[in-house]
Amino acid sequence: MMILPSPRAVYRGLRKMLRFLARPARRAGSRGGPVIQTYRGYGSRDEVFLMGRVFRQPGLGLKLGEGPLDDLVNIARRTARWGIRDARVAVTVGDARASVTTDRDGYFSVQLPIEEPLPDGAFWQQARLELLPASDKGDAPSGERSVAATAEIYIPPREVDLAVVSDIDDTVIYTGVASKLTMMYQLFIAKARHRTAFPGVSAFYRALFHGESGERRRPMLYVSRGPWSIYDVLVEFFRLNHIPHGPVLFLREWGVTLQRPLPIRAKDHKAMLIERMLSLYQQLPFVLIGDSGQHDPEVYADLVARYPGRIHTIYIRHVHQGEDRDQAIQALADRVAQSGCQMILAKDSLEMAQHAFQNGLIARRGLEEVRADCRRRGS
Numbered sequence: 001m002m003i004l005p006s007p008r009a010v011y012r013g014l015r016k017m018l019r020f021l022a023r024p025a026r027r028a029g030s031r032g033g034p035v036i037q038t039y040r041g042y043g044s045r046d047e048v049f050l051m052g053r054v055f056r057q058p059g060l061g062l063k064l065g066e067g068p069l070d071d072l073v074n075i076a077r078r079t080a081r082w083g084i085r086d087a088r089v090a091v092t093v094g095d096a097r098a099s100v101t102t103d104r105d106g107y108f109s110v111q112l113p114i115e116e117p118l119p120d121g122a123f124w125q126q127a128r129l130e131l132l133p134a135s136d137k138g139d140a141p142s143g144e145r146s147v148a149a150t151a152e153i154y155i156p157p158r159e160v161d162l163a164v165v166s167d168i169d170d171t172v173i174y175t176g177v178a179s180k181l182t183m184m185y186q187l188f189i190a191k192a193r194h195r196t197a198f199p200g201v202s203a204f205y206r207a208l209f210h211g212e213s214g215e216r217r218r219p220m221l222y223v224s225r226g227p228w229s230i231y232d233v234l235v236e237f238f239r240l241n242h243i244p245h246g247p248v249l250f251l252r253e254w255g256v257t258l259q260r261p262l263p264i265r266a267k268d269h270k271a272m273l274i275e276r277m278l279s280l281y282q283q284l285p286f287v288l289i290g291d292s293g294q295h296d297p298e299v300y301a302d303l304v305a306r307y308p309g310r311i312h313t314i315y316i317r318h319v320h321q322g323e324d325r326d327q328a329i330q331a332l333a334d335r336v337a338q339s340g341c342q343m344i345l346a347k348d349s350l351e352m353a354q355h356a357f358q359n360g361l362i363a364r365r366g367l368e369e370v371r372a373d374c375r376r377r378g379s
Contacts, residue, residue: 015068018068018071018072018075019071021071021075021078022070022071022072022073022074022075022078023232024037024078024232032056032057032058032059033056033057033059033147034054034055034056034057034084034087034131034147035054035055035056035057035081035147035149036052036053036054036089036129036131036147036148036149037052037053037054037055037149038050038051038052038127038129038149038150038151039051039052039151039231040151040152040153040154040235040245040246041127041151041152041153041154042153042154042155042219042221042246042277042280043093043112043114043125043153043154043155043280044114044155044156044280044281045114045117045118045155045158046113046114047111047112047113047114047280048093048096048111048112048114048125048127048153048155049109049110049111049112049276049280050091050109050110050112050127050151050153051107051108051109051110052089052107052108052109052129052149052151053083053102053105053106053107053108053228054083054084054087054089054102054106054108054131055081055082055083055084055106056081056082056083056084057077057078057080057081058077058080059077082106083102083104083105083106083107084102084106085102085103085104085105085106086101086102087101087102087106087108087131087134088100088101088102088131088132088133088134089101089102089108089110089129089130089131089132090129090130090131090132091110091112091127091128091129092127092128092129092130093112093114093118093125093126093127093128093153094114094116094118094125095115095116096112096113096114096115096116097112098110098112099132107228118155120157120158123154123155123156123157123217124152124153124154124155125152125153125154125155126150126151126152126153127150127151127152127153128148128149128150129148129149129150129151130146130147130148131146131147131148154219154246156217156218156219157216157217159216160216160217160218160219160284161211161216161218161284161285162208162211162216162218162284162285162286162287162312162361163218163219163221163277163281163284163285163286163287164205164208164209164218164219164220164221164286164287164289165221165222165223165274165277165286165287165288165289166205166220166221166222166223166288166289166290167222167223167224167270167289167290167291167296168222168223168224168226168234169224169225169226169291169294170291170293170294170317170319171198171289171290171291171296171317172197172198172201172205172222172243173197173198173237174197174198197237197241197243198317198348198349199348199349199373199374199377199378200348200349200350200353200370200371200373200374200377201241201243201349202241202242202243202373203349203353203366203369203370203372203373204349204352204353204356204362204366204370205220205243205244206242206243206244206366206369207353207356207362207363207365207366207367207369207370208220208244208287208356208361208362208366209244210362210363210366211361211362211363212360212361212362212363213363214363214365219246219281220244220245220246221246221277222234222246223269223270223273223274225269225294270296270299271299271302271303274286274288274299274303275303275307278303278307278310285309285310285311285312286310286311286312287311287312287313287314287315287361288300288303288311288313288314288315289314289315289316289317289352290314290315290316290317291316291317291318291319292316292317292318292319292320292325292329292345293319293320296316297314297316297328297329297332297343298332300314300316300336300343301314301332301335301336301343304336304339304341305335305336305339308339309339309340311336311339311341312341312342312361313341313342313343313344313355313356313359313361314336314341314342314343314344315344315346315352315355315356316329316343316344316345316346317346317348317349317352318345318346318347326345329343329345330345333345342355342359348374349370349373349374350370350371350374353366353367353370353371354367
């Protein structure tokens with residue numbers, strides 16, 4: 001039976017939601033003009049990868065004290081942001097520097113070689129970004145004022161032994177990840193953050209992050225079919241659920257906007273992104289996690305065939321109905337087994353964790369935390 005929140009809880013939740021939604025516009029300042037939005041990046045000691053977007057944001061025009069009205073105005077400013085095409089952005093990490101140009105929707109990505117060693121002690125490195133003077137084409141910004149930003153980039157320790165790539169939709173979180181309003185309600189009003197993630201997911205991912213020794217700090221990389229507009233909500237969801245916060249970089253711009261009224265569907269989106277990571281972490285085996293509802297088993301099996309010896313284990317969460325799908329996934333599991341990879345179709349996080357423990361991927365303590373979380377939440 002669903003328990004509805006009290007009016008007071010609804011009010012508090014709405015206030016939190018408004019502050020959260022207003023935060024990006026408020027952080028960029030009250031003045032209008034170009035804004036650089038960055039997403040967490042990832043990299044190795046030799047190369048880093050980072051994405052972001054350049055917006056033009058309207059000015060505030062009013063002096064409002066903190067409160068719901070100020071939040072609503074800043075939410076309106078955020079909604080009215082317009083991606084700037086052909087803007088040039090300088091990206092600096094340590095002594096390495098490169099410049100990139102935004103695409104038609106204002107997005108940019110940079111793959112930056114690192115020649116001078118980065119500090120070994122810091123796993124999160126900081127990138128500095130600056131908007132360069134406009135070129136003579138497109139609607140790039142005029143450079144009337146200095147625009148800068150920073151971004152976090154995760155670089156695993158040298159002794160890391162494994163990388164983890166996980167789908168988000170129906171793998172970490174229940175269906176509905178692409179619905180921003182649904183997630184906002186669950187996070188801030190319904191207090192359903194403890195049940196929007198599958199039971200045991202948080203503990204299992206923490207166990208994978210720390211490894212059997214408890215000190216591995218493996219790169220945790222997340223892929224979603226959702227649009228970039230839910231990035232901030234996903235980051236907040238991961239924080240509230242204590243899921244290791246690796247980059248949540250790999251979304252797609254398919255939402256309907258004034259600039260692009262038709263949805264975009266990137267072909268082979270997930271495979272392309274995982275291939276990029278396989279190339280970056282060339283010495284590491286990978287664990288891939290997905291669900292049985294879409295094409296994750298097929299995509300992952302194809303990667304095993306094309307990158308022999310690189311995929312250690314595949315975990316597939318059972319979310320489908322029908323024996324035909326069971327048989328199809330079993331056939332894929334038999335096929336990848338010939339390459340030394342295990343594909344496990346698991347009914348829940350505990351089944352994944354038990355296999356991971358038996359195969360030396362996580363510590364016993366991690367397994368017991370997954371078991372306790374599943375028991376507490378009735379899985």
